Amino acid sequence: MKAEIIAVGTELLLGQIVNTNAQFLSQELAALGIDVYYQTVVGDNPGRIQSAIETARSRADLLVFTGGLGPTQDDLTKDVLAAYLNRGMSIHGPSMEQIEKLFSSRGIHMVESNKRQAHTIDGAEPLFNEAGLAVGNGLSVDGTHYLLLPGPPREMKPMMEGAGRQWIRQALGESQPLYSRVLRFAGIGESNLEAKLLDLIDGQSDPTLAPYAKEGEVAIRVSTKAATEQEAVRKIDATVQAVKDRVGEHLYAQEDIPLEEAVVRLLRATRRTMVSAESCSGGLFAELVTNVPGSSGEFAGGVVTYTNVMKHQLLGIPMTQLEGEGAPGAISESTAALMAERIRELADSDFGISLTGVAGPAESEGKPVGLVYFAIAERGKPTDVHTTHLSGSRSIIRVRAVKAALYRLWQALSHSEA
Amino acid sequence: MKAEIIAVGTELLLGQIVNTNAQFLSQELAALGIDVYYQTVVGDNPGRIQSAIETARSRADLLVFTGGLGPTQDDLTKDVLAAYLNRGMSIHGPSMEQIEKLFSSRGIHMVESNKRQAHTIDGAEPLFNEAGLAVGNGLSVDGTHYLLLPGPPREMKPMMEGAGRQWIRQALGESQPLYSRVLRFAGIGESNLEAKLLDLIDGQSDPTLAPYAKEGEVAIRVSTKAATEQEAVRKIDATVQAVKDRVGEHLYAQEDIPLEEAVVRLLRATRRTMVSAESCSGGLFAELVTNVPGSSGEFAGGVVTYTNVMKHQLLGIPMTQLEGEGAPGAISESTAALMAERIRELADSDFGISLTGVAGPAESEGKPVGLVYFAIAERGKPTDVHTTHLSGSRSIIRVRAVKAALYRLWQALSHSEA
Numbered sequence: 001m002k003a004e005i006i007a008v009g010t011e012l013l014l015g016q017i018v019n020t021n022a023q024f025l026s027q028e029l030a031a032l033g034i035d036v037y038y039q040t041v042v043g044d045n046p047g048r049i050q051s052a053i054e055t056a057r058s059r060a061d062l063l064v065f066t067g068g069l070g071p072t073q074d075d076l077t078k079d080v081l082a083a084y085l086n087r088g089m090s091i092h093g094p095s096m097e098q099i100e101k102l103f104s105s106r107g108i109h110m111v112e113s114n115k116r117q118a119h120t121i122d123g124a125e126p127l128f129n130e131a132g133l134a135v136g137n138g139l140s141v142d143g144t145h146y147l148l149l150p151g152p153p154r155e156m157k158p159m160m161e162g163a164g165r166q167w168i169r170q171a172l173g174e175s176q177p178l179y180s181r182v183l184r185f186a187g188i189g190e191s192n193l194e195a196k197l198l199d200l201i202d203g204q205s206d207p208t209l210a211p212y213a214k215e216g217e218v219a220i221r222v223s224t225k226a227a228t229e230q231e232a233v234r235k236i237d238a239t240v241q242a243v244k245d246r247v248g249e250h251l252y253a254q255e256d257i258p259l260e261e262a263v264v265r266l267l268r269a270t271r272r273t274m275v276s277a278e279s280c281s282g283g284l285f286a287e288l289v290t291n292v293p294g295s296s297g298e299f300a301g302g303v304v305t306y307t308n309v310m311k312h313q314l315l316g317i318p319m320t321q322l323e324g325e326g327a328p329g330a331i332s333e334s335t336a337a338l339m340a341e342r343i344r345e346l347a348d349s350d351f352g353i354s355l356t357g358v359a360g361p362a363e364s365e366g367k368p369v370g371l372v373y374f375a376i377a378e379r380g381k382p383t384d385v386h387t388t389h390l391s392g393s394r395s396i397i398r399v400r401a402v403k404a405a406l407y408r409l410w411q412a413l414s415h416s417e418a
Numbered sequence: 419m420k421a422e423i424i425a426v427g428t429e430l431l432l433g434q435i436v437n438t439n440a441q442f443l444s445q446e447l448a449a450l451g452i453d454v455y456y457q458t459v460v461g462d463n464p465g466r467i468q469s470a471i472e473t474a475r476s477r478a479d480l481l482v483f484t485g486g487l488g489p490t491q492d493d494l495t496k497d498v499l500a501a502y503l504n505r506g507m508s509i510h511g512p513s514m515e516q517i518e519k520l521f522s523s524r525g526i527h528m529v530e531s532n533k534r535q536a537h538t539i540d541g542a543e544p545l546f547n548e549a550g551l552a553v554g555n556g557l558s559v560d561g562t563h564y565l566l567l568p569g570p571p572r573e574m575k576p577m578m579e580g581a582g583r584q585w586i587r588q589a590l591g592e593s594q595p596l597y598s599r600v601l602r603f604a605g606i607g608e609s610n611l612e613a614k615l616l617d618l619i620d621g622q623s624d625p626t627l628a629p630y631a632k633e634g635e636v637a638i639r640v641s642t643k644a645a646t647e648q649e650a651v652r653k654i655d656a657t658v659q660a661v662k663d664r665v666g667e668h669l670y671a672q673e674d675i676p677l678e679e680a681v682v683r684l685l686r687a688t689r690r691t692m693v694s695a696e697s698c699s700g701g702l703f704a705e706l707v708t709n710v711p712g713s714s715g716e717f718a719g720g721v722v723t724y725t726n727v728m729k730h731q732l733l734g735i736p737m738t739q740l741e742g743e744g745a746p747g748a749i750s751e752s753t754a755a756l757m758a759e760r761i762r763e764l765a766d767s768d769f770g771i772s773l774t775g776v777a778g779p780a781e782s783e784g785k786p787v788g789l790v791y792f793a794i795a796e797r798g799k800p801t802d803v804h805t806t807h808l809s810g811s812r813s814i815i816r817v818r819a820v821k822a823a824l825y826r827l828w829q830a831l832s833h834s835e836a
Contacts, residue, residue, distance in 0.1 A: 282707070
């Protein structure tokens with residue numbers, strides 16, 4: 001089985017956005033055991049989209065499209081493919097209802113073009129869009145399989161992971177179901193993780209191990225085909241044990257959840273709460289934690305004390321600690337400790353987490369870009385302060401700093417639980 | 419002039435790395451006034467590389483390759499192209515010297531395959547690699563131009579920006595450069611914006627208007643080819659005026675910056691500051707604003723009061739306002755107003771911005787998912803409270819809520835500035 005990924009969108013050809021969809025879909029297809037021989041990007045032009053379809057048909061059995069399903073005149077993928085296959089299009093009822101509901105709930109007038117998003121090519125299986133309005137299409141004609149996915153990654157990814165993956169497996173006539181488990185790691189880089197697991201990744205064909213990078217973290221997908229779930233679990237468990245033997249201290253979850261969710265769950269299991277005081281991370285810690293649904297039971301909130309005055313006003317840190325000759329400064333171990341302790345006391349919480357450092361682009365207080373202190377203050381225990389030197393852009397340093405703090409907290413919680 | 423970008427490397431087809439080279443090269447070619455009609459990715463396989471060359475030749479005049487110039491057996495781009503063109507290869511002296519010097523300086527034995535990196539196809543112009551060992555090639559045969567660049571971005575980028583750009587301009591003669599300007603909009607959806615600009619988008623071929631979606635915002639790129647920058651500015655200005663006449667109140671920047679950066683700049687220009695008090699958005703407002711470099715002058719920070727107790731403890735909002743029979747509750751106009759006013763007073767800032775609502779997945783206080791109140795408290799003025807009904811996932815509702823608050827703030831600042 002050979003596949004080709006076709007990303008449709010002039011914004012890609014102009015270099016306005018990077019084609020992360022092709023990477024994601026390549027990983028997905030690899031996990032399904034399908035070889036990708038080509039990736040193609042084509043603009044919002046009917047003639048060239050059709051030419052891309054013809055070329056891809058001549059060299060692949062499965063064509064996975066992403067993009068061009070939206071409401072605008074530039075969204076042409078479905079129209080061109082339908083015309084190419086001499087098929088009509090019809091409205092997918094549930095998708096149309098979803099579109100109408102959205103517009104009426106917002107009290108805004110729906111322009112006619114929005115209906116286009118509910119179209120399916122005749123004979124195609126509609127793939128419902130949980131995160132947006134454009135319905136996906138799965139269609140097999142004359143031995144070629146066509147999968148049409150939306151372009152925005154937040155819509156495309158859940159559709160591929162759900163209905164898309166399932167449709168491909170059906171289309172290919174897979175007899176044995178594929179089972180997979182995602183392992184998530186923190187506190188270790190991708191290349192370091194891969195180096196430690198190289199023999200497992202290269203040597204084993206069943207289960208297969210496929211590494212992929214996540215924002216500030218790394219993950220590995222373990223996959224196997226098996227007759228029963230029991231057999232799959234047994235095979236995957238054996239592989240996971242081999243992974244644990246090498247890098248067990250970094251494995252924080254055997255499912256696809258971010259580190260902050262693992263931390264929230266550990267807090268819940270041990271009935272403890274936390275609060276945060278952030279400087280350089282500017283609210284990212286709070287934002288990631290509150291993005292975990294239901295986290296208000298474990299995370300009460302916190303402060304973003306971006307300036308020294310705010311550190312003083314909201315946390316009561318003395319100005320003499322922060323400024324003036326001989327003061328440790330805002331970016332220091334002792335300020336990190338004070339921030340964590342003060343917010344913990346103020347909110348009467350079990351844990352107080354703080355971050356203060358230099359995210360860049362310029363140095364601050366004469367301290368270099370990438371220097372970040374974080375502290376974990378726990379009720380009744382001495383405060384734990386860490387120094388990290390991080391690299392990358394401003395936003396990458398912020399993510400890495402927050403993930404480093406979460407990893408330490410996860411370690412502390414794991415050990416105290418055990 | 420039509421170009422195609424061909425990235426060579428199996429690691430791209432496996433999804434191990436993302437194809438940022440294609441984005442960079444697309445931007446470079448656009449700036450040179452060259453249309454990119456396709457991007458292709460092909461693996462390290464001679465037959466498929468040759469097939470990609472044949473396909474690209476049939477639809478483009480300039481083929482820009484990246485990758486496959488290294489020392490290993492998998493690096494095949496030059497070999498395959500030379501064979502396809504019936505040409506031999508020879509050693510580029512300065513590149514060979516550089517390779518030999520490197521190995522002798524490190525005191526390691528040079529394996530024979532390293533010499534491959536100094537090869538040029540007969541008749542090609544060698545493009546010296548300042549950041550690595552593999553020499554680039556520029557070659558014109560039978561009206562088709564071939565530019566071969568290394569794969570690692572740190573080698574490819576300087577080669578393209580230097581010798582590569584120069585070689586293309588020589589090979590093509592007098593292509594007019596392309597000028598473009600990005601327009602950013604807020605408070606309006608992509609399809610609604612396009613509907614209002616449909617005649618401009620469809621009717622005008624010079625300048626062209628290309629819409630594209632950003633996270634929670636929309637953007638349009640206006641592009642034109644012109645002999646001089648002055649002429650380009652005149653043409654683009656005329657088009658921007660036509661856009662302004664239709665949707666001027668939503669146009670917040672004529673460059674590619676997010677809404678929060680436009681707000682920070684307006685605050686700076688009017689010498690004012692702001693702070694935030696967030697509930698449902700969980701720190702996202704602060705996170706976006708502090709992601710703007712240098713924003714600490716305008717944004718002092720804020721609080722994330724995720725629970726009622728925190729709203730009481732950090733902001734001093736009476737518990738009777740938040741809980742109990744007949745209380746307005748945390749998700750209410752009056753609580754939004756109080757949060758914005760209290761944080762503004764606490765930090766002695768010019769603006770206090772608050773957000774409180776239901777991001778989902780479940781309803782809260784009997785109020786529906788997507789209901790979000792936000793308030794803008796300005797020193798010496800009555801507080802401005804807004805009610806919005808948003809749709810989407812938890813994280814999308816949070817983004818849309820924050821962008822809605824930022825848009826109102828931008829409006830307030832624009833009007834007060836005028």
